[in-house]
Amino acid sequence: MTRVRVTAKDVARRAGVSPTTVSYVLNNVKEANISEETRQRVLDAAEELEYVPDAAARALRSGRTQTIGLILPPSQPYPQANPIHLRVMEGLLEVVQQSEVRLLVDSVREAQNDDAYLNLAWNKRIDGLILSDLRIDDQALAKLVDDKFPMVLLGRLPRSKVSSVEFDNRSGAQAAVDHLVEQGHRHIALITHAPSTITGAQERIRGYRDSLTAHSIIYDEGLVRYGGYSAESGFAAATSLLMSERTFTGLFVTSDEVALGVLSALHKHGVSVPNDVAVVSFDDNPMARFTIPPLTSVRLPFEEMGRQAGRMLLDLILGKIKPGRQILLETELVIRESSVRKK
Amino acid sequence: MTRVRVTAKDVARRAGVSPTTVSYVLNNVKEANISEETRQRVLDAAEELEYVPDAAARALRSGRTQTIGLILPPSQPYPQANPIHLRVMEGLLEVVQQSEVRLLVDSVREAQNDDAYLNLAWNKRIDGLILSDLRIDDQALAKLVDDKFPMVLLGRLPRSKVSSVEFDNRSGAQAAVDHLVEQGHRHIALITHAPSTITGAQERIRGYRDSLTAHSIIYDEGLVRYGGYSAESGFAAATSLLMSERTFTGLFVTSDEVALGVLSALHKHGVSVPNDVAVVSFDDNPMARFTIPPLTSVRLPFEEMGRQAGRMLLDLILGKIKPGRQILLETELVIRESSVRKK
DNA sequence: CTGAAAGCGCTTACAG
DNA sequence: CTGAAAGCGCTTACAG
Numbered sequence: 001m002t003r004v005r006v007t008a009k010d011v012a013r014r015a016g017v018s019p020t021t022v023s024y025v026l027n028n029v030k031e032a033n034i035s036e037e038t039r040q041r042v043l044d045a046a047e048e049l050e051y052v053p054d055a056a057a058r059a060l061r062s063g064r065t066q067t068i069g070l071i072l073p074p075s076q077p078y079p080q081a082n083p084i085h086l087r088v089m090e091g092l093l094e095v096v097q098q099s100e101v102r103l104l105v106d107s108v109r110e111a112q113n114d115d116a117y118l119n120l121a122w123n124k125r126i127d128g129l130i131l132s133d134l135r136i137d138d139q140a141l142a143k144l145v146d147d148k149f150p151m152v153l154l155g156r157l158p159r160s161k162v163s164s165v166e167f168d169n170r171s172g173a174q175a176a177v178d179h180l181v182e183q184g185h186r187h188i189a190l191i192t193h194a195p196s197t198i199t200g201a202q203e204r205i206r207g208y209r210d211s212l213t214a215h216s217i218i219y220d221e222g223l224v225r226y227g228g229y230s231a232e233s234g235f236a237a238a239t240s241l242l243m244s245e246r247t248f249t250g251l252f253v254t255s256d257e258v259a260l261g262v263l264s265a266l267h268k269h270g271v272s273v274p275n276d277v278a279v280v281s282f283d284d285n286p287m288a289r290f291t292i293p294p295l296t297s298v299r300l301p302f303e304e305m306g307r308q309a310g311r312m313l314l315d316l317i318l319g320k321i322k323p324g325r326q327i328l329l330e331t332e333l334v335i336r337e338s339s340v341r342k343k
Numbered sequence: 344m345t346r347v348r349v350t351a352k353d354v355a356r357r358a359g360v361s362p363t364t365v366s367y368v369l370n371n372v373k374e375a376n377i378s379e380e381t382r383q384r385v386l387d388a389a390e391e392l393e394y395v396p397d398a399a400a401r402a403l404r405s406g407r408t409q410t411i412g413l414i415l416p417p418s419q420p421y422p423q424a425n426p427i428h429l430r431v432m433e434g435l436l437e438v439v440q441q442s443e444v445r446l447l448v449d450s451v452r453e454a455q456n457d458d459a460y461l462n463l464a465w466n467k468r469i470d471g472l473i474l475s476d477l478r479i480d481d482q483a484l485a486k487l488v489d490d491k492f493p494m495v496l497l498g499r500l501p502r503s504k505v506s507s508v509e510f511d512n513r514s515g516a517q518a519a520v521d522h523l524v525e526q527g528h529r530h531i532a533l534i535t536h537a538p539s540t541i542t543g544a545q546e547r548i549r550g551y552r553d554s555l556t557a558h559s560i561i562y563d564e565g566l567v568r569y570g571g572y573s574a575e576s577g578f579a580a581a582t583s584l585l586m587s588e589r590t591f592t593g594l595f596v597t598s599d600e601v602a603l604g605v606l607s608a609l610h611k612h613g614v615s616v617p618n619d620v621a622v623v624s625f626d627d628n629p630m631a632r633f634t635i636p637p638l639t640s641v642r643l644p645f646e647e648m649g650r651q652a653g654r655m656l657l658d659l660i661l662g663k664i665k666p667g668r669q670i671l672l673e674t675e676l677v678i679r680e681s682s683v684r685k686k
Numbered sequence: 687c688t689g690a691a692a693g694c695g696c697t698t699a700c701a702g
Numbered sequence: 703c704t705g706a707a708a709g710c711g712c713t714t715a716c717a718g
Contacts, residue, residue: 005695007694007695007696008695008696008697009695009696017704017705018704018705018706019695019696019697019705020697020698020704020705020706021703021704021705023696023697023698024697024704027697029697029698032703032704033703033704034703034704035703035704038703038704050465052462052465052466053466053695053696054403054466054467054694054695054696055402055408055466055467055468056399056400056402056403056408056467056468056694056695056696057399057403057694057695057696057697057710058695058696058697059398059399059402059696059710060397060399060400060403060694060695060696060697060709060710060711060712061695061696061697061698061709061710062696062697062698062710063710065398065399067447067468070448075433082426082429083425083426083429085429086425086426086428086429089448090418090450093448093449093450097449097450097452097459102447102449102463102468103447103448103449104410104445104446104447104448105413105432105436105446105447105448106436106440106445106446107433107436107440109440116440119395120445122393122395123395123396123397123398124397124398124399125398125410125445230629231629231630231632231633232629232632232633234633235633257630260630260633260634261633263633263635264632264633264634264635264637267635286573286574286575287574287600287603287630289574289575289607290574290575290577290578290603290604290606290607291603291607291635292606292607292610292634292635294607348711350710350711350712351711351712351713352711352712360688360689361688361689361690362689362711362712362713363688363689363690363713363714364687364688364689366712366713366714367688367713370713372713372714375687375688376687376688377687377688378687378688381687381688396711396712397710397711397712399710399711399712400694400710400711400712400713401711401712401713402694402712403693403694403695403696403710403711403712403713404693404694404711404712404713404714405694405712405713405714406694
């Protein structure tokens with residue numbers, strides 16, 4: 001950087017006031033009651049000098065970093081980057097940009113009991129934290145809760161009182177399966193997008209069972225397969241279902257990514273969708289409209305999740321709200337060709 | 344935060360040394376020649392007190408924030424989050440995590456001549472910047488170049504001397520079209536993933552033309568359509584091509600996302616892939632293996648792009664290398680069913 | 687091999 | 703309505 005650093009002192013000198021006044025004006029401190037004329041002089045001087053306050057100095061003195069952290073899950077179980085996280089992040093960016101707050105992104109590193117994001121909080125790089133898809137037994141999380149560090153979870157932890165934003169996975173899944181039942185299906189298989197230790201997957205399985213129960217259909221473990229995030233796992237799970245020679249005419253897959261692999265496997269085995277098997281999926285990614293056939297899917301408002309989590313965290317940091325609020329976002333079933341048998 | 348702040352002073356007192364020594368030990372300052380015994384005492388004291396240095400104080404004093412910025416393009420032209428950015432980010436995170444550096448993510452806001460990321464540099468929140476997919480006429484960028492602010496571009500700017508990491512789009516595209524020609528095709532249509540003002544799209548178009556020229560095929564503007572990032576745009580472009588009633592048996596689409604919409608449109612119009620039209624795509628997303636039929640695609644090493652850009656930026660910040668280095672990453676054609684006619 | 691002292695650039699009681 | 707002074711928690715010449 002060749003640029004010579006302009007400080008508040010320089011602005012003060014130019015405006016003929018003290019650095020104190022510069023700080024009051026630039027931070028809009030109402031209690032200071034700065035006269036309009038002085039205010040304007042300071043503002044002009046700051047602009048002429050292209051003054052930009054030093055973030056580190058401000059953070060050190062005020063104790064506020066004006067930065068929040070977003071922690072993504074380890075990339076390991078996810079075979080490739082999950083577009084979902086980026087959609088959440090976009091919503092989050094919208095909110096932080098409006099508030100002049102910055103976003104620090106980190107991911108949990110596997111293996112080691114990760115204290116990287118703990119340090120993020122402890123060395124005061126951030127004022128608050130948004131945690132995505134975490135493990136239930138997270139040690140670092142427990143410590144931060146003890147410290148009353150401002151935090152919002154994406155997804156819920158069972159029996160946890162931490163603030164969170166989550167989709168209503170259970171009722172969304174129930175709606176998906178209800179739809180299949182309405183189409184006349186009684187033998188409905190299930191392929192999950194994650195192991196059942198992940199609360200999101202758990203809830204979707206619950207919704208599946210809720211629907212079966214509501215329609216007096218007996219739950220059959222033999223029709224259930226546990227996928228793992230990728231299209232590849234969906235391909236394998238669907239193949240396994242077909243090989244089992246069990247009868248099913250409906251199939252609920254708990255993510256679009258996995259469903260893509262499922263459609264590929266069904267096509268490869270000559271199983272026609274929706275005529276032989278009707279498929280309903282979850283997420284409603286943009287691509288769901290362009291699979292062959294287009295996927296019926298439960299739409300999840302990812303960007304909205306990011307926005308809500310961001311607002312909640314900022315309010316938490318400012319002390320405007322108390323921790324423990326838990327938001328549940330509505331889902332919406334979008335019906336396309338994959339689930340509706342042609343006449 | 345209820346946690347009482349532990350400072351270097353506290354550690355010093357406990358270890359029976361001065362804060363200076365604590366700083367020397369914790370920062371591994373070789374010139375200080377701290378005795379092994381003292382070093383151990385300080386380390387122990389720091390651990391017992393769970394000392395975590397204050398990032399703001401360190402940044403203020405040292406002038407280094409230990410943070411780098413990643414600037415994503417505005418979300419507007421992209422209809423949804425682009426998974427590609429997340430893959431680059433993962434590679435980047437790998438590198439920064441190894442170096443105890445943090446990653447700040449921001450996006451360019453459209454409309455206004457954006458100086459948000461300029462401020463990121465000027466208010467010293469970051470030591471360096473990685474810019475993704477920027478506009479050619481970026482004003483903020485020019486200012487940062489003038490300031491000699493450490494910076495790496497993802498993608499190249501024509502005639503620019505800024506450090507960059509980019510895919511070899513041109514030769515990748517040529518290989519894709521060469522492959523179609525080898526399959527016997529002479530009428531090869533093109534659907535781009537972005538307007539031709541984007542350098543990445545431009546280069547892929549060049550590669551397409553290179554291949555045609557090399558095989559004495561005349562370039563026909565009537566076989567070219569300009570898509571725009573989304574599967575939807577691919578659907579529209581393919582439909583437009585089909586409606587034009589022009590003959591083509593080969594089709595090169597410059598991204599998988601767009602190709603998904605193309606496959607959907609071809610299927611809808613009863614055009615069989617690869618028998619009626621052979622399709623080759625670009626990116627080789629994980630999903631390319633599971634489209635119907637699976638897509639032949641040019642594989643782009645996104646994670647590697649992130650890693651290389653990260654390393655380059657860190658070296659730039661440390662003054663280990665001079666600006667202006669431009670890395671070109673190799674691509675690889677992955678052949679699947681969409682381009683090879685069945686016997 | 688180690689310490690005393692200055693100072694990075696702000697904000698914030700406090701005083702007037 | 704505005705300013706002088708202290709201090710946030712480090713790092714870094716400098717001195718010994």
